[in-house]
Amino acid sequence: MPKYSERVHALILLRQWVKQELPPEEDPSWGQATPLTRELVIGSLRHKGMLDAVIDHLSARPPAGDFRPVLWIGLLQILLLDGIATHAAVFETLEAAQKLKIPKAQIGYANGLLRNVIRSRGELDAWLAAQPPAVRFSHPEILVNRWTETWDAKTAISICEWNQQRAATFARLTHRGRGRAIPPDLTPHPAFENFYQLPRGLSPLDLPGFEEGHWYIQDPSTSLAPALLDVQPGETVLDACAAPGGKTAILAEALDHRRDTLTALDTHPRRLERLRENMIRLQFPEVQILCGESSSLPAESFDAILLDVPCSNSGVLQRRPDARWRFSRRSLKIIVRVQREILDQGATRTRPGGRLVYSTCSIEPEETTRQIAQWLTANPDWFLTREHLLLPGEKQSDGAYAALLQKNSTQTTPNQV
Numbered sequence: 001m002p003k004y005s006e007r008v009h010a011l012i013l014l015r016q017w018v019k020q021e022l023p024p025e026e027d028p029s030w031g032q033a034t035p036l037t038r039e040l041v042i043g044s045l046r047h048k049g050m051l052d053a054v055i056d057h058l059s060a061r062p063p064a065g066d067f068r069p070v071l072w073i074g075l076l077q078i079l080l081l082d083g084i085a086t087h088a089a090v091f092e093t094l095e096a097a098q099k100l101k102i103p104k105a106q107i108g109y110a111n112g113l114l115r116n117v118i119r120s121r122g123e124l125d126a127w128l129a130a131q132p133p134a135v136r137f138s139h140p141e142i143l144v145n146r147w148t149e150t151w152d153a154k155t156a157i158s159i160c161e162w163n164q165q166r167a168a169t170f171a172r173l174t175h176r177g178r179g180r181a182i183p184p185d186l187t188p189h190p191a192f193e194n195f196y197q198l199p200r201g202l203s204p205l206d207l208p209g210f211e212e213g214h215w216y217i218q219d220p221s222t223s224l225a226p227a228l229l230d231v232q233p234g235e236t237v238l239d240a241c242a243a244p245g246g247k248t249a250i251l252a253e254a255l256d257h258r259r260d261t262l263t264a265l266d267t268h269p270r271r272l273e274r275l276r277e278n279m280i281r282l283q284f285p286e287v288q289i290l291c292g293e294s295s296s297l298p299a300e301s302f303d304a305i306l307l308d309v310p311c312s313n314s315g316v317l318q319r320r321p322d323a324r325w326r327f328s329r330r331s332l333k334i335i336v337r338v339q340r341e342i343l344d345q346g347a348t349r350t351r352p353g354g355r356l357v358y359s360t361c362s363i364e365p366e367e368t369t370r371q372i373a374q375w376l377t378a379n380p381d382w383f384l385t386r387e388h389l390l391l392p393g394e395k396q397s398d399g400a401y402a403a404l405l406q407k408n409s410t411q412t413t414p415n416q417v
Contacts, residue, residue, distance in 0.1 A: 007073060007096035009033060010040035014069035017045070023322050043080065044072040046164060046321035049138035051075050053131065054124065058113055067106050070097045074114045090114045133157060137164055139324055143314065150365060155391070159363075162393030167319040169198040170219055171207060172246075174282060175253045177214025183207070191395040192220035213282040218246035219319065221390055221400040225306055225359035226250040228386060228404045235303040239264045240294045240346055243271030245278040247308055247359075252284040259286040263302075267293055294345045303354045307346045309339045311362035315392055315399025336366050343375055347382065353409035355385070359402045363391060368401035381408045 004012065013024045013033070024030055024041050033041070044051065051072050056062050063071065070093060077089035090111065097107050117124060134141040137160035147156035171186070173194045182188075182196065189195035198204065207215045226247050231237050233256045242248045242264035255261050264279075264287050266272050272291050279287050290296075294305075312335055313323035343358060350356050360367050368389060376382055385404040392399035 005096060005099070006034050006036045007040065007092050008099050009037045010044075010073055011069050011096055011100055013037075013041050014044055014072065015066055017041075017322065018065050018069065021322070021326055023320065039081070040073045040076060042321060043076050044069065045325070047076060047080060047138045048072065048321075048325060049140070050128065050135055051079075051138075053135045054079075054117070054128070055113070057124075057127065058116060063106070063109065067102065067110075070094075070102065070106070070110050071113060074110060075117060078114065078117055086118050090118075133160060137161065139163070139317075140327055142329070143324060143327055146364070151391075159392050159399075163317040163321070163324075165318060169204070169217065170195050171198055171204060171215040171217050172196075172220075172223070172250075174214055174216055174249065176212065176283065177209050180209065180214065189220050189396065192223060192397065195220045195223075211281065216246060216249050216278070216282065219316075219398045220395070221315075221361070221398040222246045223250060224388060224390060224400050225308060225357050225402040226254070228388065228402045229304050229306050229355065229357040231255055231304050233258050233261075235261060236301065237262045238294065238297070238302045238305045238346075238349060239308070240305060240342070240349075241308045241310070242266050242289075243268060243275040245275040245282075247306060248275065248287065249278065249282050249284065251306065252279075252282070252287055257284070257286055260288065262286070263288045263290060263297075265290050265292065265294060265297075267291065294342070294349050297349055299348050300351045301349050303351055305346045305350050305354070305356045306359065307342055307356065308359040309342050311335060311339065311360040311367050312364060313361055314367075315361045315363045315390075315401070318392060319398060332364065332366060336371060339367060339371060340375065343371075347379065347407070350407050352407055354407050356382075356405045356407070357402055358405065359400070361398060361400050363389065363399045363401065368403075372403045372405070376405075382406065383408070 013027055016027065017024060054075060055068065055071050074089060074093040077084045078086050094107055094111055097110065128136065134144045139160050144156055144160065147159055170189065173196065185199050186196040189197060204210055204217050209215065231251055231254045237251055237255065239248045239251055243266040248264045252262055264275060269291055272289060276289055312327055312332055313320050314327065317324045346356055358372060362368060372384065372387065376384060382405050385406050387403040390400045
């Protein structure tokens with residue numbers, strides 16, 4: 001990849017996102033992005049709603065979508081980022097636009113808008129303070145309204161406020177690292193055992209014992225589903241949507257390195273490569289890693305199955321701010337149908353008397369409690385043992401949902417839900 005300046009790289013990534021809506025982290029150049037480039041990209045997507053509102057408020061004619069990233073990173077530096085002088089923010093942003101050969105007329109427009117923001121900052125702050133929550137907290141109105149209807153306005157605002165904070169990085173201390181000294185600059189999580197928050201600027205690679213498998217980087221909420229499944233050594237277990245491997249690692253630890261008991265399955269070859277790398281680093285060579293769907297596996301093969309299904313990501317919008325802008329009623333209907341198909345497939349791979357955990361990082365009822373209630377109505381040979389919905393920020397972690405389902409041993413017992 002050619003060497004870009006930080007703002008040029010940020011503009012390239014944001015303009016690609018406008019065209020394709022693929023998460024910036026999936027771009028091949030993301031690994032070479034500097035901290036400032038990542039801040040500009042993630043910050044622009046996190047505050048996109050507010051930034052767009054400012055642009056539209058100050059523009060007689062709304063600018064084109066592929067030009068907006070220039071305005072996003074300029075406004076972000078002026079309004080929200082500390083340590084960057086306003087004149088430098090304007091100059092560097094416009095210079096980056098010039099290097100990408102953006103038309104002079106658009107660069108002149110950006111120059112005028114950004115300098116207008118600097119001059120009228122007090123008036124603009126007052127205008128923003130009077131805007132509805134969807135604008136102030138930079139969320140699609142559809143999500144704010146849904147959360148208000150599902151819970152209440154206070155809860156909806158609390159979720160939005162949490163999502164607007166920078167995501168912290170957490171490391172889980174694996175069984176290999178326990179009993180060793182914990183670096184003093186790590187902060188224990190207040191609600192989840194063996195999870196520690198990393199200080200900003202510390203690379204996970206610098207954690208003592210990281211390469212030896214003593215740490216795994218994951219949000220504490222990811223431990224919810226494996227804890228519910230509660231696998232025991234000797235059980236045959238399937239992690240059906242396994243990549244990149246955080247939950248797989250927790251299951252492997254609980255199974256105590258028993259060979260041929262844990263199968264990790266995923267449909268994405270590229271993500272499976274990451275899972276393989278993680279299992280090698282964590283020293284779990286016994287995990288069987290397969291590419292495909294659970295429908296390719298023998299029926300009634302497993303004592304316990306974990307289904308961490310694809311979802312709208314509405315519980316992890318702090319960590320995945322771009323996902324909020326892809327949410328729609330249509331996309332929700334599509335993903336709910338996919339989840340139902342995965343649930344059906346997983347159920348047929350569970351032995352009579354076995355159990356299954358349905359897990360998602362969404363908080364939408366259609367993907368969580370309502371999905372399970374409707375599925376149980378259609379599958380009377382299953383019953384709900386326990387479910388847990390964790391709202392974003394509720395325990396200083398991402399949002400998540402997990403339901404523990406039990407299959408009747410005779411498949412004739414009436415549904416107990």
